[in-house]
Amino acid sequence: MTPWLENLIVIGGLAILIATLWIWAHSDRWQRAWQRFRRDRLGIASLGIIAFYLLVGLMASLRLPAPAHGQACPTILDRLFSGVPKEKSYSAPFADTTYSVNRPEPLKGRHPLGTDVLGKDVLLQTAKACRTALIIAGLTSLIYIPLGTLLGIVAGYFRRWVDDIIQYVYITLASIPNILLLVAILMVLGKGLSQMAIALGITSWVGLCRLIRGESMRQATRPYVEAARALGHGPWVIITRHILPNVMHLVIINLVLGFSGLVLSESILSYIGVGAPVGTPSWGLMIDSARMELSREPVVWWYLVSATGALFFLVLSLNLLGDALRRAFDPKSS
């Protein structure tokens, strides 16, 4: 793929996200929620942290023109780190020499998170892994959010045999323990980022569908739906114009909380050995390789701490943002 096409896809995806939020932001319910959310300091702080992660992911995705003909196009992140030299072996954060008891050698540069066994900067790897996590979670959301929302509304609105079929499919899927289904799908499809997104998409829509089905069932009995029907609107107009806006806040809360689960799943699957292919920057793979380093003497701790820390703060902020959104949209229940 040419780098410009790649850039276009990334920017296009982001634009779709912003446009969707923009459209929904004009409804009354969202405006009120925003007023409440603005005063939620924890929510704002986590939103800020997530924005930072998105920025890092964006910088690790967007490619600049190649410096010379025939060379690979560096990402913005690569360009930012182009001044950071490669060392000979492990070095601790901010150390002056390599991490060796017998023959420490002077380093060529400073590394705020140290270097790994090959002497590569850990900060750069951690930042690159951010892109993998965001791409997996983003692609999966792109698959399961429309699927779960649509099927849930359709099941909840039409009831009867449509509901029966959809329920049968998701109850059957839900009776296979998630992790086993993921492992099975990934074993059959093979390792890879898009495979992982497909597998996670297949397993993730069930929870959302269940939630939206219940809520749509409640909404479908409300007077405004009856009024719309009395006015002669068809089912699709009622679903898209009337029910969808009234369940959309549940979708966005589920999206944020689900995103944190997806980031965690990505790391666990990569760790088990069915996720990201070896060589992909991934927090799960980093944790896997860090496991061996802990038994070294002296202990190499920064690799594990960097991967865990980066993963932790993203997942934590997503969890906190999800809770804040829930509080903002539904202040009564919390």
Place this chain on the structure above:
Amino acid sequence: MLFSGPGDIMLNYLLRRILYLFPIVFGVMLITFSLFYVVQSPRAMALQILGPKAPKEAVANWLHNRGYDKPLFFNTAPGKPPLDSQFFHYIKSLAIFDFGVSDATGEPLTEVFKRGAIPSLLITLPSMLLGLFLSVSFSLFLVLVRKSLIDLTGVFICVVLMSFPIMDYVILGQWLIAIKTSYLPAFGFNLEGITTAKYLALPVCIAAVAGLGAETRLYRSIFLEEINQDYVRTAKAKGASPNRILFSHVFKNGLISLITLVVASLPFLIMGSLVLESFFGIPGLGNLTITAIRTSDFAVVRAVVYLGSLLYILGLLLTDICYAAVDPRIRFQ
């Protein structure tokens, strides 16, 4: 006759609930079949196991021995029964719990699973009970001090605990307890009384702690929901102490929703055992699965998925029965 008395209503409910299992188990079979026979063809599987340069006869032999050379759904060849196909053989063998042999080693899988079941149970059951005890205690405590700073801090700590992947708990626990202080062995397993407990202590504790954050938060919200019910107000009005309301009224009523959630958390335990067992070298089903993934042993993974689903479905059935036994309203639905 089934509708004549209250006992028969329960029986009727049970029958309906059990009949309902069949289409679901069939669905699970269909999903595993389409994954492992249709999406991934047995031929590709054979090449992966025998090597890409395996002679044609060897591949054909391997396929024939395992029945993989039959047609997928219906046998249209003249003179053959129409149901002599991979799909119907698959369903027939699963129905009598015959999982065939391992693709990699050729060992009968029923034997392999029997061997792995005990170590797996020794890990999952204690960790489930310990985790349940800890999370219910913590959540009741948080409900007791609800809306205070301690409650808020407690919930925040839960969210923090939820935000670490399970590997971190394992790595940290193993490193701190086993390698740094060597209180407990870091690796290994046997079945010889007291030393078994020594090997199990660390993985069981880690599994219990890893699920603590999510479970405590969930149970807290369940108990909080009960706190707002009318019966709590009545109990308060008749002068019951807050402790008595919490531990005897709220706890008992919350327990009903709790049972379902405990069963629903079983898949989490499976994931825990996948990561834990391979880490601690415990020869259980989780370890088996990881090894099967690494050696592309499709027969093992296929059987584990089916077995895991079956256990989960049975667990859900049992909860539904408990639920109906406790709450008469359910039986009439």
